[in-house]
Amino acid sequence: MRKNPEIEITETKLLSDNWYILNKVTFNYTKENEKVESHIREVYDRGNGAGILLYNSIKKTVILTRQFRLPTYLNGNKTGMMIEVCAGLLDKDNAEQAIIRETEEETGYRLTKVQKVIETYMSPGSVTEILYLFIGEYDESMKVSSGGGLDAEQENIEVLEYTFDEAYAMIESGEITDAKTIMLLQHAKIKGLI
Template identity: 60%
Template sequence: MVYLKKITYQYTKPDGTVQQQSREAYDRGNGAVILLYNIASRTVILTRQFRIPTYINGNESGMLIEACAGLLDQDSPQDCIRRETEEETGYQIKEAKKYLKRICLQARLPKFYISLSRSIRTI
């Protein structure tokens, strides 16, 4: 479920003054992201995805180049990343190494990486 959350908080500026601020953020739930890395060619595999906000703001194709990612839904981060990797790239991965738990977004977004040592689609 996606919902808009409004938060009001006290922010202390570098000069020590305190200011009340309000912000809105959409909460879409937690997700996971993976960076697919080919050791032999020293390259990464990225996906090309259509994103409506970029289209609305002048990107004629609406396409962005991104790391493979998805929402958890009811899956574990590992299951999510396996599902999204196959869906978005065609690669089937068996295991990925987790290297960071959170980023500076509202959602939890575990990050994984896998080293690709061959050019076949099953890893």
């Protein structure tokens, strides 16, 4: 493995801060042979996020969500609807607090215990986001509302319960195409959680 390149950021130009932050970053990259190259990259900073696979090991079920995702609609997903694990951005919370809050908002389940299993950069060439992935057990006693997301954020989230086998088969059938959801379902399978 080669040693890490030396990096010197020479300019950060704000292209948009309309909602999240898009910067154009110019940097010097010193190669192994000491030659310096100037690089330019656009970088989208939307903060970090967290996602969680809610599972019930007795019923052998999982909770997933379904919502409209515009970027997928613009790139080949005919309905724009995506089946995903519950997920959200961290805001000012740490990842664990954020995913507990997000789980209640989106699914109506109030969790007290979650376990972090994966930390991942989902698009390292252009998006800064680290996604913290969790698992958590749910049962009916934890249901405190119908979920659905915040009206103020126009979330319109449908809450779905599938058997683990049904959900897993939806990866192969192409009904589940969201990366974090595939990773967590595969994690559950590999670890024999359900």
